[in-house]
Amino acid sequence: MSFARFSDIVTYAVEKETEAIRFYTEASQQEQYAAAKETFLAFAEEEKKHKALFENLDPQVVANYKFRNIADLKRSDYMVETEHKPGMPYVDILRLAMKREEHAKKFYDDCVALVEGDEQKKLFQMLSQEESKHKLILETMYDDTMAKAGD
Amino acid sequence: MMSEEKQIKDAPKPKPKRPKIPRQPMPEQDAHARAKNFDSVTLGYTMEQAVTEATRCIQCKKPLCVPGCPVAIDIPGFIQLVKDKEFLKAAQLVKQTNLLPAVCGRVCPQEEQCEAVCVLGKKQDPVAIGRLERYVADYEAEHGEIPLPELPSKTGKKIAVVGAGPGGLTVAGDLIQQGHDVTIFEALHKAGGVLVYGIPEFRLPKAIVEREVEYLQRLGVELKLNHVIGKIRTIDQLMQEDGYDAVFIGSGAGLPWFMDIPGENLNGVFSANEYLTRNNLMKAFDFPAYDTPIKKFKNVAVIGGGNVAMDSVRSALRLGADNAYIIYRRGREEMPARTEEIDHAEHEGVKFKNLTAPVRVLGNDEGWVTGLECLQMELGEPDASGRRRPIPIKGSEFVLEMDAVVIAIGTSANPLIAQTTPDLALNRKGYIEVENETTGRTSKKGVFAGGDIVTGSATVILAMGAGRNAANAIQDYLQTGEWWSSNGSAEN
Numbered sequence: 001m002s003f004a005r006f007s008d009i010v011t012y013a014v015e016k017e018t019e020a021i022r023f024y025t026e027a028s029q030q031e032q033y034a035a036a037k038e039t040f041l042a043f044a045e046e047e048k049k050h051k052a053l054f055e056n057l058d059p060q061v062v063a064n065y066k067f068r069n070i071a072d073l074k075r076s077d078y079m080v081e082t083e084h085k086p087g088m089p090y091v092d093i094l095r096l097a098m099k100r101e102e103h104a105k106k107f108y109d110d111c112v113a114l115v116e117g118d119e120q121k122k123l124f125q126m127l128s129q130e131e132s133k134h135k136l137i138l139e140t141m142y143d144d145t146m147a148k149a150g151d
Numbered sequence: 152m153m154s155e156e157k158q159i160k161d162a163p164k165p166k167p168k169r170p171k172i173p174r175q176p177m178p179e180q181d182a183h184a185r186a187k188n189f190d191s192v193t194l195g196y197t198m199e200q201a202v203t204e205a206t207r208c209i210q211c212k213k214p215l216c217v218p219g220c221p222v223a224i225d226i227p228g229f230i231q232l233v234k235d236k237e238f239l240k241a242a243q244l245v246k247q248t249n250l251l252p253a254v255c256g257r258v259c260p261q262e263e264q265c266e267a268v269c270v271l272g273k274k275q276d277p278v279a280i281g282r283l284e285r286y287v288a289d290y291e292a293e294h295g296e297i298p299l300p301e302l303p304s305k306t307g308k309k310i311a312v313v314g315a316g317p318g319g320l321t322v323a324g325d326l327i328q329q330g331h332d333v334t335i336f337e338a339l340h341k342a343g344g345v346l347v348y349g350i351p352e353f354r355l356p357k358a359i360v361e362r363e364v365e366y367l368q369r370l371g372v373e374l375k376l377n378h379v380i381g382k383i384r385t386i387d388q389l390m391q392e393d394g395y396d397a398v399f400i401g402s403g404a405g406l407p408w409f410m411d412i413p414g415e416n417l418n419g420v421f422s423a424n425e426y427l428t429r430n431n432l433m434k435a436f437d438f439p440a441y442d443t444p445i446k447k448f449k450n451v452a453v454i455g456g457g458n459v460a461m462d463s464v465r466s467a468l469r470l471g472a473d474n475a476y477i478i479y480r481r482g483r484e485e486m487p488a489r490t491e492e493i494d495h496a497e498h499e500g501v502k503f504k505n506l507t508a509p510v511r512v513l514g515n516d517e518g519w520v521t522g523l524e525c526l527q528m529e530l531g532e533p534d535a536s537g538r539r540r541p542i543p544i545k546g547s548e549f550v551l552e553m554d555a556v557v558i559a560i561g562t563s564a565n566p567l568i569a570q571t572t573p574d575l576a577l578n579r580k581g582y583i584e585v586e587n588e589t590t591g592r593t594s595k596k597g598v599f600a601g602g603d604i605v606t607g608s609a610t611v612i613l614a615m616g617a618g619r620n621a622a623n624a625i626q627d628y629l630q631t632g633e634w635w636s637s638n639g640s641a642e643n
Contacts (some may be wrong), residue, residue, distance in 0.1 A: 078510040079411040149561025151455025
């Protein structure tokens with residue numbers, strides 16, 4: 001895997017989003033209940049938005065991209081790995097999705113240190129921030145649910 | 152112009168102020184002594200205290216406390232009877248709307264319901280409605296039973312109630328009094344649901360629950376214990392083969408959540424459900440009189456800040472722990488547990504580690520817990536909702552020596568009934584979807600649901616309120632045969 005060119009990184013990021021869309025769509029198909037299906041499909045829709053954003057990336061978009069501080073609740077960071085099991089409870093679905101965003105963010109963070117050019121670095125930082133936003137949304141949903149239950 | 156003297160003479164005389172009577176404190180076992188036994192923590196009012204407290208009620212013409220109660224007890228009415236020392240009549244009045252007054256008097260969060268809206272509470276402490284409710288229920292238990300109500304002639308309709316928790320018991324009590332045949336199917340070997348497996352003896356003596364269940368049986372409710380619906384019979388079988396005209400599902404939310412952190416599978420890690428069930432339902436605290444062992448742990452960490460966590464940690468102390476900790480990731484003010492329970496735990500010697508999150512359970516070569524690695528948390532910046540969420544402080548890891556960890560961070564619905572009833576719609580969180588909480592109608596004709604299986608873990612009285620609503624809707628359904636389709640129109 002080479003990230004020498006700007007377009008290499010964009011292609012990779014789009015592929016990762018495509019994989020995420022496929023993962024959530026297949027998980028949805030494996031669920032018996034409409035509500036769980038809808039939850040997974042909603043996640044797939046979010047990934048589609050990312051995919052569309054990444055497909056249209058060019059150096060100018062990245063150059064104008066505004067970075068801001070995205071809070072990291074780190075709810076998933078200390079959890080063990082998990083996998084999709086049809087019928088898994090809602091909180092486990094959230095944990096699964098949070099963990100996926102955590103890995104994606106960490107991957108892009110690691111890549112920042114691996115590439116040389118400023119343009120490539122900024123692109124990876126942008127991808128990391130986009131994953132951070134998703135992670136925060138999911139971790140907030142999870143934290144709200146858990147807070148109510150006494151966690 | 153009137154002289155100053157005249158003005159003073161004609162001014163209305165101020166009414167003599169009735170001396171403010173302070174809210175009567177609840178007598179309790181000494182904190183040090185009770186931390187070592189499973190006897191009731193609170194001892195109940197004396198008659199004198201009950202009457203004194205009752206005189207504090209100002210008998211509002213439009214009382215707010217009644218709509219503040221999920222089952223709408225005639226609160227001013229029964230309190231007046233306490234004031235008049237008509238305790239049995241008071242109990243009778245309460246029982247007209249609340250089947251389990253001795254239970255609710257002990258475990259309901261009155262401070263969030265009826266007492267929260269008591270007018271007296273604006274300037275002083277509200278009337279101790281819960282304590283008075285408990286007093287009249289206990290008085291009735293001690294001094295004579297309320298005669299059974301006269302039941303109407305049989306309707307020939309059969310109702311199945313799945314789960315003998317507070318919601319199911321309420322439905323059964325209401326519908327048996329409408330002349331229907333009611334059968335409760337309970338998965339465990341005792342009726343009461345969370346009242347018997349979840350709430351410890353020191354907060355709710357089990358004899359009280361047994362008495363209330365016996366009352367229902369005397370009314371004619373049939374109780375089938377050890378009946379796991381979804382395994383022994385399905386909902387469809389109950390309706391199509393066993394002839395039940397309607398089913399109420401009140402099976403609770405008994406599937407515990409874990410933290411998904413490393414080490415959670417070590418020996419000495421319990422879900423609060425298991426820990427409390429061993430102790431409360433299976434009486435492990437009374438081993439060997441009861442044949443359920445429970446290891447005596449020296450250092451016990453209970454994760455969570457709800458009532459279940461408080462019950463677990465206080466049980467750990469009573470089972471002989473030298474140190475019993477609450478480990479909670481947020482601040483004390485965010486704990487969902489009742490203030491009274493938190494205070495009791497503190498007075499008994501429970502150690503609180505707030506803003507602390509467990510990240511790993513440590514163990515030895517034999518697979519037993521030896522410690523709990525935690526992180527110190529701090530509150531982050533307010534988010535869009537204004538909430539300051541806890542976030543870990545980098546490098547703040549520390550280890551607490553432990554030999555048991557009890558996880559009390561919530562539960563979800565047991566999926567058994569849903570898995571065996573494919574046409575029962577569930578919501579996003581896996582709970583049974585109902586038309587609304589005032590009817591409890593599910594997506595399946597003739598099937599109703601209420602309590603934790605609909606709302607997720609909540610309070611006893613809310614489950615009872617849902618049971619009351621569902622019972623009314625079942626009665627309506629049995630009389631009219633009308634059902635509601637998902638688009639809101641009636642169908643037959």
